[in-house]
Amino acid sequence: MAAGGDCGGREAACGYDSYRSPLASRYASPEMCFLFSDKYKFRTWRQLWLWLAEAEQTLGLPVTEEQIQEMKSNLDNIDFKMAAEEEKQLRHDVMAHVHTFARCCPKAAGIIHLGATSCYVGDNTDLIILRNAFDLLLPKLARVISRLADFAKERADLPTLGFTHFQPAQLTTVGKRCCLWIQDLCMDLQNLKRVRDELRFRGVKGTTGTQASFLQLFEGDDQKVEQLDKMVTEKAGFKRAFIITGQTYTRKVDIEVLSVLASLGASVHKICTDIRLLANLKEMEEPFEKQQIGSSAMPYKRNPMRSERCCSLARHLMTLDDSANRRICLAEAFLTADTVLNTLQNISEGLVVYPKVIERRIRQELPFMATENIIMAMVKAGGNRQDCHEKIRVLSQQAAAVVKQEGGDNDLIERIQADAYFSPIHSQLDHLLDPSSFTGRASQQVQRFLEEEVCPLLKPYESVMKVKAELCL
Template sequence: MAAEGQPWRAGSSLQARQLPLIACLLFSSQEMCFVFSNRYKLQTWQQLWLWLVEAEQTLGSPNTDEQIQEVKSNLDNPDFKMAAEEEKQLPRALMVHVHRFAHCCPKAVGIIHPGTTPCYVGNNTDLIVLRNAFDLLLPKLARVISQLADFAKERAELPTLGFTHFQPAQLTTVGKCCCLWIQDLGMGLQNLKRVRDELCFQGVKGATGTQASSLQLAEGGDQKGEQLDKMATEKAGFKRAFIFTGETYARKADVEVLSVLTRLGALVHRICTDIRLLANRKELEESFEKQQIGSNQNPTRSEQCHSLARLLMTLVVEPLQTFERTPDDRAFLTAESGNTVLNTLQNTSEGLVGYPNVTKRRVLQELPFTATENIIMGMVKAWGNCQACHEKIRALSQQAAAVGKQEGGESHLTEHTQPDAYFSPVQGFLEEEVCPLVMQVKGELCL
């Protein structure tokens, strides 16, 4: 039976990482689950052993072609039944699989895991998993941006209300509002790619980061140690390795992963909040599947994204690291959460449904009030006091709004400003520009 906190042991599920998060999420992709699965972890451990013995042979070790070929032929042949039996006798997960793999490769017993520590396979696997997780996240985020870009283009000229403090302010367009989301996600995409490209390999550093055991086996001094580290790094597909490590790589790398994904969570949280608010205003809603059960009025996908984004936003706590080896799992939890958030956001963005007639009706209701900035600017040009004008407009706006709120009638702010002597300096401006502009926009929206 696998011990809690050691989900890679043979007694646990081999196909999915053992986290409550994975079990309860509906939209986690199979690809991401596999990258974090026990099977992939073990396959990567075995691949790391192969890369090491190949590099050692190139640098002059007595590893034979026959031994290396035996290791290659057993990379995808784990004997999990044997591992389960070994677990009963060995307390450490790594040694269980060293014994198991050695049993599968009897000719190569002497060259598997020599001169290395559990962190050679453990930490390097963690870094490979994080890199591969980023490779899955990046195209998902790019697809979300592409889908939102299509949505924005279709509605580039559709007027809508712009808000301050979620109160109607000035006119804008639906396409421009969507571009705010796209811009944020584009910045998120750049940051994800930067952190992915800056990930370093731990390499072959030994128990305390000195390569002492590897240097003794290689019998070639510091130069061979550096070559071994470089070759293993290149075989793993990394551009560079950490120059200095203890037994573990610097946990600052995990902080970078956590930070970029929590910032992505903040972006998604904002977008999903906007969608939920617009759904309440009946201007936007998620697609409704033909076989879906329940009400299509509920933005359930956005709600799921919203809650998962909050989880992402709470995970950026500086990992503790002392002289001891200190594993930290939060980077992996965050990457898996980020994958689920993007899966759900992609599903949401590709099915967004806009209701232009509702948007137009909202604009028409607030249209007279959107002229206030024009009036104030006109007064400023006529040497009016900007703050005094603001206060006057505020009082008249409340009177006009009361017509709609208390009497249920239409609110016409311009009808209150035109007869007021205070606004006499801009009466011509009101009659020639503001009122005609209001009527023009109103006419266009009513077409």
């Protein structure tokens, strides 16, 4: 084999004989993979040539209806083998496909690519793909938010231990914690929609963006050149095109696209890290199927493999921020985002909560959290704040020693109940230790957030909410 590799072998290699990206072969959805396929790309090139010819005909250039119909009837008739052979000879992918299209459209051969440059098909196709890829991601993200919103609403009042620095802090609710996840995803939904809606077409600009070739075709008629640009832009489904381009559309567009996808990756990474930590505490689990195996050696294992996958791919997504290698990173970014959203939807549709485990952990920590309330209750009953504080400090240290040194349960409340000093409030202890009294306005915040921010944001996606996420692997 030659040092550069065998082109024919590359063509033939498929299935188990050649490397395939796991994103395409294992994880991403068929519809997202198709968007970045050669078939979709080169079919779109032909569609762009057709739109250009139609607009040129409308504006008076010598393009016949017979030529238009011939192009239309051959949009999907792509001889990939011929195109590969042409590119091998010409070292130019666009001209290879011009020749391939011309072969099956002999009558239209002379007007294909008339006045255009390579970036007319290359860049405009990329922009069409970016727009359509966003259109695949947006409803998927909306469904994830919807599933998590249902989860949050159902558990808005369920107290749970909150953490700072992953150390026990004050109580929150399971629903409130979930709303923190949802809030980040809502920001991502808005940002993805904004970038999608702000995408502009490169349009019909010629080799260096000056439209000189089209000005010559229309014999100096500026208005017709502008009409041509507008007509093709509208045919492609864009509201507007760039007024200024060089050979390419500005790559700032790619940077912004990758930036919002990286931000989505950050959100997913945080959510799934939380789920993995909570799974370790046995408070919450992702779905675990009946026949699923967690470990080949340890039958009891229930590894959070979906959350692990999301975290791993989200980290990858956050690194794809360099548009210089755009042929690789743009496709990878969308396939990765597609995968993490499919997986996260599957997780969110089957999250399992273990209230008894949560309750036990609250009982272990709540006595310490309740000490301030106990002190205030004693002062209201006529006690001295400083004396009470010292009593609580001593008893707390004793209880902590039982937990840390002996591995026992937190018995601070039993010690308080046994101490006659606290007899004025013994009857209040159950009330003072009610977990719901430590969650503040968490449940009200959940209700207001879902009603005022989440529901309006999801309204445009109501028609696609019933789609379930099924994972092949």
